[in-house]
Amino acid sequence: MRNEDILKNLQNSYESLQFFSIQNNMLTLNFNNEHYAMPLINVNLGSINPNLFLMQPKEIYQVIYMLELLYKDSLTEFEGSFISHYMDNYLKIHEAFTSGDANYEFLDTMFGMPINISYDDYFQTKPGFSLINDKINNYDSLMASGKSNGKKLVLTNPNGFYKVDETPLLDDIRKYTNAGFTLFLLVAGTIVATCLYIIFFIFNH
Numbered sequence: 001m002r003n004e005d006i007l008k009n010l011q012n013s014y015e016s017l018q019f020f021s022i023q024n025n026m027l028t029l030n031f032n033n034e035h036y037a038m039p040l041i042n043v044n045l046g047s048i049n050p051n052l053f054l055m056q057p058k059e060i061y062q063v064i065y066m067l068e069l070l071y072k073d074s075l076t077e078f079e080g081s082f083i084s085h086y087m088d089n090y091l092k093i094h095e096a097f098t099s100g101d102a103n104y105e106f107l108d109t110m111f112g113m114p115i116n117i118s119y120d121d122y123f124q125t126k127p128g129f130s131l132i133n134d135k136i137n138n139y140d141s142l143m144a145s146g147k148s149n150g151k152k153l154v155l156t157n158p159n160g161f162y163k164v165d166e167t168p169l170l171d172d173i174r175k176y177t178n179a180g181f182t183l184f185l186l187v188a189g190t191i192v193a194t195c196l197y198i199i200f201f202i203f204n205h
Contacts, residue, residue: 003027006045014053016060027064031057040064042071052110059110062086066114070128083128087135090115 004022011017019031028037043064052063066086069079090111097104115136118129 001046003040003043003045010045010050010053014050016055016057017053019057020060027061029057029061036061038065038068041068043067049110049113051106052113054106055110063110063114066128067117070114070118070123070126072128073126075127075131080127080131083131084135086111087115087132091135091139 003025007017007020007022011020019029021028021030022040025040026037027040028035045064048064048067052060055063066083069075069083072079075083090108093104093107093111097108115132117123118126118132123129
């Protein structure tokens with residue numbers, strides 16, 4: 001199925017995707033009077049963990065952009081800089097999570113997807129992997145030297161751009177605490193609603 005059709009189907013379930021569109025393999029995001037676009041060449045939206053679409057539109061865009069960059073045989077200075085900033089901010093999230101703040105677990109998993117995937121054999125000769133791997137090695141060196149409070153980064157290998165204005169980088173990390181709490185409320189609310197429905201059904205039959 002084409003990404004255009006996949007996106008239309010996903011938009012029926014995920015509010016954050018209402019700000020996206022695809023035409024001629026160009027993924028665009030129009031959000032808060034900002035416009036971003038990139039060629040969607042290698043990434044299939046149907047193969048992405050759908051939990052990604054629970055995030056904010058800019059964060060969804062960033063992860064998909066990172067996934068696309070993994071396939072490139074060469075990177076522009078801007079693309080390399082984006083990967084570097086992405087990794088710096090991801091490692092802050094990872095350190096917050098591994099230091100005991102469970103609110104960052106969801107963000108750690110979602111932003112970590114491209115990083116985990118980069119360790120697939122196919123990507124290990126690509127420049128994107130080299131940048132990612134260098135950042136992780138530097139981070140682990142800091143862990144070993146005791147200069148950081150987090151835990152060593154252990155990655156798993158899962159089996160399963162065109163810049164109009166400026167590609168959005170990750171915002172201030174402090175705002176993500178609320179995102180984790182919001183997700184918790186969403187899941188808890190669903191469970192409570194289901195239980196109430198079962199109780200209502202039993203008492204009326």
